[in-house]
Amino acid sequence: MLRSKLLSLLPRAADATRCMSSAATKLTTVEVDSKSGIATLTMNRPPVNGLNLELLRDINASIDEIESNKSRGLILTSSNPTIFSAGLDIMEMYKPDQERLRAFWTALQDCWLALYGSSVPTAAAINGHSPAGGCLLATSCEYRVMLPNFSIGLNETKLGIVAPLWFMASFLSVLPRREAERALNQGRMFSTAEALEAGLIDEIASSKEEALAKCAAFIGTFAKVNPMARALTKQQFRGADLRQLENERAQDLEKFLFFVNQPAVQKGLGIYLDGLKKKAKN
Amino acid sequence: MLRSKLLSLLPRAADATRCMSSAATKLTTVEVDSKSGIATLTMNRPPVNGLNLELLRDINASIDEIESNKSRGLILTSSNPTIFSAGLDIMEMYKPDQERLRAFWTALQDCWLALYGSSVPTAAAINGHSPAGGCLLATSCEYRVMLPNFSIGLNETKLGIVAPLWFMASFLSVLPRREAERALNQGRMFSTAEALEAGLIDEIASSKEEALAKCAAFIGTFAKVNPMARALTKQQFRGADLRQLENERAQDLEKFLFFVNQPAVQKGLGIYLDGLKKKAKN
Amino acid sequence: MLRSKLLSLLPRAADATRCMSSAATKLTTVEVDSKSGIATLTMNRPPVNGLNLELLRDINASIDEIESNKSRGLILTSSNPTIFSAGLDIMEMYKPDQERLRAFWTALQDCWLALYGSSVPTAAAINGHSPAGGCLLATSCEYRVMLPNFSIGLNETKLGIVAPLWFMASFLSVLPRREAERALNQGRMFSTAEALEAGLIDEIASSKEEALAKCAAFIGTFAKVNPMARALTKQQFRGADLRQLENERAQDLEKFLFFVNQPAVQKGLGIYLDGLKKKAKN
Numbered sequence: 001m002l003r004s005k006l007l008s009l010l011p012r013a014a015d016a017t018r019c020m021s022s023a024a025t026k027l028t029t030v031e032v033d034s035k036s037g038i039a040t041l042t043m044n045r046p047p048v049n050g051l052n053l054e055l056l057r058d059i060n061a062s063i064d065e066i067e068s069n070k071s072r073g074l075i076l077t078s079s080n081p082t083i084f085s086a087g088l089d090i091m092e093m094y095k096p097d098q099e100r101l102r103a104f105w106t107a108l109q110d111c112w113l114a115l116y117g118s119s120v121p122t123a124a125a126i127n128g129h130s131p132a133g134g135c136l137l138a139t140s141c142e143y144r145v146m147l148p149n150f151s152i153g154l155n156e157t158k159l160g161i162v163a164p165l166w167f168m169a170s171f172l173s174v175l176p177r178r179e180a181e182r183a184l185n186q187g188r189m190f191s192t193a194e195a196l197e198a199g200l201i202d203e204i205a206s207s208k209e210e211a212l213a214k215c216a217a218f219i220g221t222f223a224k225v226n227p228m229a230r231a232l233t234k235q236q237f238r239g240a241d242l243r244q245l246e247n248e249r250a251q252d253l254e255k256f257l258f259f260v261n262q263p264a265v266q267k268g269l270g271i272y273l274d275g276l277k278k279k280a281k282n
Numbered sequence: 283m284l285r286s287k288l289l290s291l292l293p294r295a296a297d298a299t300r301c302m303s304s305a306a307t308k309l310t311t312v313e314v315d316s317k318s319g320i321a322t323l324t325m326n327r328p329p330v331n332g333l334n335l336e337l338l339r340d341i342n343a344s345i346d347e348i349e350s351n352k353s354r355g356l357i358l359t360s361s362n363p364t365i366f367s368a369g370l371d372i373m374e375m376y377k378p379d380q381e382r383l384r385a386f387w388t389a390l391q392d393c394w395l396a397l398y399g400s401s402v403p404t405a406a407a408i409n410g411h412s413p414a415g416g417c418l419l420a421t422s423c424e425y426r427v428m429l430p431n432f433s434i435g436l437n438e439t440k441l442g443i444v445a446p447l448w449f450m451a452s453f454l455s456v457l458p459r460r461e462a463e464r465a466l467n468q469g470r471m472f473s474t475a476e477a478l479e480a481g482l483i484d485e486i487a488s489s490k491e492e493a494l495a496k497c498a499a500f501i502g503t504f505a506k507v508n509p510m511a512r513a514l515t516k517q518q519f520r521g522a523d524l525r526q527l528e529n530e531r532a533q534d535l536e537k538f539l540f541f542v543n544q545p546a547v548q549k550g551l552g553i554y555l556d557g558l559k560k561k562a563k564n
Numbered sequence: 565m566l567r568s569k570l571l572s573l574l575p576r577a578a579d580a581t582r583c584m585s586s587a588a589t590k591l592t593t594v595e596v597d598s599k600s601g602i603a604t605l606t607m608n609r610p611p612v613n614g615l616n617l618e619l620l621r622d623i624n625a626s627i628d629e630i631e632s633n634k635s636r637g638l639i640l641t642s643s644n645p646t647i648f649s650a651g652l653d654i655m656e657m658y659k660p661d662q663e664r665l666r667a668f669w670t671a672l673q674d675c676w677l678a679l680y681g682s683s684v685p686t687a688a689a690i691n692g693h694s695p696a697g698g699c700l701l702a703t704s705c706e707y708r709v710m711l712p713n714f715s716i717g718l719n720e721t722k723l724g725i726v727a728p729l730w731f732m733a734s735f736l737s738v739l740p741r742r743e744a745e746r747a748l749n750q751g752r753m754f755s756t757a758e759a760l761e762a763g764l765i766d767e768i769a770s771s772k773e774e775a776l777a778k779c780a781a782f783i784g785t786f787a788k789v790n791p792m793a794r795a796l797t798k799q800q801f802r803g804a805d806l807r808q809l810e811n812e813r814a815q816d817l818e819k820f821l822f823f824v825n826q827p828a829v830q831k832g833l834g835i836y837l838d839g840l841k842k843k844a845k846n
Contacts, residue, residue, distance in 0.1 A: 142745070159508070168519060173745065174742050185504070185516050222750060225750060226725075440788060442790035442793045443793055450800070460738050460763060466797050466801060469789050
């Protein structure tokens with residue numbers, strides 16, 4: 001496995017192609033700071049960075065781009081001033097087209113494998129609310145800086161759905177087991193202050209600029225570290241989690257499809273969407 | 283697996299039968315609060331709630347009853363004012379009848395699988411001392427409230443026995459790894475105050491009533507959570523631990539039988555029982 | 565497995581032989597306190613207790629001796645007043661003889677399996693700096709007491725190398741997952757004070773004598789614990805980690821050989837050694 005990991009650190013022709021195509025995408029932007037060499041990946045899908053198929057594919061292309069352009073690190077953030085990401089776009093799951101539903105979940109699996117397993121240092125500048133899939137993205141990074149008075153958590157049980165094992169893996173890479181289980185079962189949303197106390201985030205920043213700077217400072221702690229040794233160490237540390245999904249991708253997809261297509265789940269999603277619509281009208 | 287879990291959430295005819303038989307048992311009682319829908323499972327085997335074959339079977343029947351009667355949660359407590367449970371009844375292990383010894387350990391395995399894997403929220407109102415098997419029951423719940431000036435811990439090594447892997451799993455679901463290993467090796471009993479500091483319990487209450495109320499408040503945190511999503515989330519989170527025993531039940535039983543039947547272990551238990559008898563006389 | 569573990573607690577003729585040969589070694593000493601029954605294993609390879617093939621073999625022989633001479637515990641320390649152990653001797657890896665390189669890594673595997681899986685209580689009196697392999701030895705013990713103003717950590721990434729999975733296992737037996745991963749990726753060295761706060765060590769002592777006394781006090785907490793039950797409990801708790809290496813020793817060796825023989829790694833080690841030589845001259 002070490003051999004393949006070493007090879008995976010080499011720039012790849014196929015990736016370079018994907019980078020170029022990623023340049024044409026609209027739902028994410030990648031900016032590389034010429035001084036620090038750190039890439040900022042910004043999610044930009046109004047109104048709430050709902051993770052639909054297209055946004056996930058653009059995030060994946062942007063991660064590929066950053067992995068292959070020799071960036072010194074990756075900071076994930078949002079163009080929205082109050083929402084980091086609202087999580088999975090429920091419209092992908094409600095009365096779904098089955099082929100698109102498969103592509104959607106596969107893109108989410110790809111996204112987690114790419115971000116949680118990224119060879120470059122990663123940090124999240126959480127500049128807004130970050131429920132469910134938003135929290136998944138944040139906890140798949142190695143460091144989290146959050147703005148005050150927002151909320152973060154895996155609140156799937158409150159929506160009547162079940163976070164899969166790899167969501168739990170990211171959560172458990174950050175929180176102690178007892179706290180992680182309880183929060184998952186409760187579908188608990190943490191305030192910024194609670195998240196800091198629990199260890200779900202690492203720092204609080206008073207502005208997006210400060211959050212980005214703190215993320216860059218974290219990535220700067222690797223300045224004197226050998227990048228290849230660092231990447232292999234991280235991939236080995238996260239290896240068991242990553243292999244669990246890699247080895248069970250097909251079953252994980254089938255589980256998701258079975259679950260989403262349950263009439264009770266469809267009904268629950270419908271009620272939830274109606275609630276959102278009413279909220280939007282008032 | 284998700285399919286079978288979904289099915290397991292449906293009421294089962296077989297279980298309903300077991301409920302009725304459980305209604306006839308004497309060593310546990312189940313009371314469901316008509317307002318909250320929370321069931322209180324009280325262990326009532328004088329003098330110390332020693333976990334013998336009959337008590338374990340009654341606990342298992344009571345858990346089955348609670349799982350199938352649509353209770354909103356399960357609170358485990360004791361009718362004894364100073365002892366939650368003294369743990370495994372040593373009389374089951376000293377000079378044992380081999381058939382009964384097998385049934386005893388199998389009932390304990392069943393009990394852990396049922397309680398640790400319970401689909402309803404669980405909490406322990408620990409209203410007295412809780413060594414060894416008593417601590418196993420408490421740490422298999424999701425929340426623990428304890429009265430002051432009692433003690434709790436897995437003190438098996440002090441008795442010359444070895445807590446099996448699934449005892450360790452429950453312990454590790456609550457304590458950090460370093461603390462868990464040290465306490466296990468030392469056979470450490472924590473005072474109520476020490477248990478709170480270590481995270482082995484979640485709250486202290488000044489009376490049994492207050493402990494029951496705090497347990498009910500914890501179960502109340504799931505009021506707005508989808509019960510099926512919650513149950514699946516918990517079972518998935520605890521799945522690796524549960525499968526470990528499910529897949530190795532036979533070997534785990536043989537290990538136990540081999541160990542208990544060692545002459546040195548029998549001798550140690552004899553000395554321990556003599557000590558208890560002398561204590562009782564004074 | 566329990567059977568073989570029980571057998572392994574019996575004194576072994578083969579071990580007794582190895583003890584005698586260990587008595588002839590020069591790079592470690594073993595002193596058993598006649599009052600407490602605790603053995604102190606002192607590493608004594610000037611100038612920095614670099615772990616080369618001979619020191620590792622002597623440590624292994626000393627552990628074997630302590631396991632078989634009925635010592636009540638093992639305290640690992642150093643004869644050097646400022647360095648516990650500088651870790652793996654880089655001269656074993658730079659322009660290596662391939663046969664010796666294999667023997668070296670195999671001896672390190674043996675050392676970890678013997679120390680992390682030791683049946684007697686273990687503690688480290690860390691009386692000096694303890695980077696990389698030095699930190700591995702310290703975190704493979706059950707308790708750590710350290711003198712002020714020294715440093716400890718797994719700083720492999722700073723040297724361009726990757727700590728294998730079993731180094732990570734020892735680290736994770738002590739630190740929470742989030743802290744462990746970050747420190748590993750950063751190659752972070754903790755000061756004595758930082759190590760205490762993180763939980764990487766358990767106590768600070770102002771002198772080597774005090775450190776040895778505190779280690780002995782920790783081992784004393786097992787005075788009323790059944791030694792066989794304790795040994796089986798520890799081996800079961802650490803069993804998954806130990807089996808992981810036992811089952812993959814050959815692959816782990818091949819990984820190491822492949823990695824060390826990379827031209828980039830050889831070049832990095834050369835640069836590092838040149839730096840050390842220049843430092844030594846000034």
